[in-house]
Amino acid sequence: MCGIVQANAASGMAVHDDCKLKFLELKAKRTYRYIVYKIEEKQKQVVVEKLGEPANGYEDFTASLPADECRYAVYDFDFVTEENCQKSRIFFIAWSPDTSRVRSKMIYASSKDRFKRELDGIQVELQATDPTEMGLDVFKSRVN
Template structure:
């Protein structure tokens, strides 16, 4: 009952595209990252951009707007201290200081709805400034 109430309050749907792209990132490693946005007219979370498997964390950071909120997932590959290749998926709620108050509120209240659809995320970050999610933060969390 609580879940139905929460969905009713935000009224946000997650497009099938979001789910299928996430599965492609998780299982097939087709994408390095996916950026999601909320379409206020259709009340849906949609795919905004994707980055190919060869793209870097810098490419991902450059894909986020300076003045608007987004959600994103990033597939971080790294090598452990015992030389094992690993991969961790990060969910990032991007809410820069320059974005509109309405957008910040909408993204904050709709986050859990999208997050529930993305099964397989290892870590979650919230960032209002690029330094809160730079590569060192990601690397520290992954290890």
């Protein structure tokens, strides 16, 4: 699959077109529950690693994040307001476990803001170094 890749002057990291296209599908059509993005260091670009089906839940999402490698992810979180309205918020998660390589943490940290800007429509951002920092309770507290 060929896509136009734009280089990022700051970190030299490019963002594959597919990253934005899949995000737009999640945002506009709710085609996916979540998207996991990976930085391919050799190609110096961010690519889509995994797509979660709308029926996939939070457990599927957390299971798709590697225990000792950094990732970016987007999660479409459904919730019910106090007024009993069904709503959703799009979360951007910067997953950077303590056990991941220092070089990897640095690359993900330096590319994050630029990458996040490519995804127009992020409503909440979470930084997580272990699963408790992005538990369902954290999601719920951030939407209210």
